[in-house]
Amino acid sequence: DAGVTQSPTHLIKTRGQQVTLRCSPISGHKSVSWYQQVLGQGPQFIFQYYEKEERGRGNFPDRFSARQFPNYSSELNVNALLLGDSALYLCASSRQGSYNSPLHFGNGTRLTVT
Amino acid sequence: AQRVTQPEKLLSVFKGAPVELKCNYSYSGSPELFWYVQYSRQRLQLLLRHISRESIKGFTADLNKGETSFHLKKPFAQEEDSAMYYCALTNNNDMRFGAGTRLTVKP
Numbered sequence: 001d002a003g004v005t006q007s008p009t010h011l012i013k014t015r016g017q018q019v020t021l022r023c024s025p026i027s028g029h030k031s032v033s034w035y036q037q038v039l040g041q042g043p044q045f046i047f048q049y050y051e052k053e054e055r056g057r058g059n060f061p062d063r064f065s066a067r068q069f070p071n072y073s074s075e076l077n078v079n080a081l082l083l084g085d086s087a088l089y090l091c092a093s094s095r096q097g098s099y100n101s102p103l104h105f106g107n108g109t110r111l112t113v114t
Numbered sequence: 115a116q117r118v119t120q121p122e123k124l125l126s127v128f129k130g131a132p133v134e135l136k137c138n139y140s141y142s143g144s145p146e147l148f149w150y151v152q153y154s155r156q157r158l159q160l161l162l163r164h165i166s167r168e169s170i171k172g173f174t175a176d177l178n179k180g181e182t183s184f185h186l187k188k189p190f191a192q193e194e195d196s197a198m199y200y201c202a203l204t205n206n207n208d209m210r211f212g213a214g215t216r217l218t219v220k221p
Contacts, residue, residue, distance in 0.1 A: 042202075104160075
């Protein structure tokens with residue numbers, strides 16, 4: 001089992017740029033969730049997708065968007081980057097779409113905005 | 115609004131001592147609660163969930179609805195328990211995590 005894979009592992013962008021983060025779930029998992037984790041805090045929910053449809057959205061601005069592909073992989077896009085977007089972005093997959101399904105996390109993408 | 119509070123950012127105990135990591139929540143409905151753990155250089159992973167009522171690696175957690183708490187306990191801490199622990203709550207709209215407690219078990 002390869003586990004949840006995320007790419008890239010690290011990324012440096014400048015303010016105003018756009019970024020795309022990628023996630024491949026565990027084989028057989030149909031749900032992907034995205035979380036933002038800033039230093040010293042717990043993960044904060046951004047999106048959940050299940051069977052290619054958005055199931056939930058956290059309290060993030062419209063600059064954040066995501067999608068899920070037919071193979072259940074997912075992309076998180078952030079436009080017009082701000083310094084405050086610097087964080088570890090975690091992807092998690094689960095077998096089902098319910099929120100009480102155990103989450104399997106990737107290692108994250110460390111985004112630095114300068 | 116639902117909220118998960120872990121009052122201790124850092125907790126240090128000696129090997130063999132009991133350990134309790136506190137988690138308090140605010141939520142008006144019937145929450146489902148979890149503990150996730152992140153060991154050094156590993157990814158965040160599920161430790162246990164309250165609906166399973168199971169003991170994992172010697173850890174247990176009891177949901178106390180009266181005190182709105184879900185504290186994580188282990189009677190005899192081991193050095194390998196040193197890690198970052200996150201309490202999380204779901205209400206079927208999203209998953210909320212606490213800020214985490216870093217547990218250090220000293221030899």
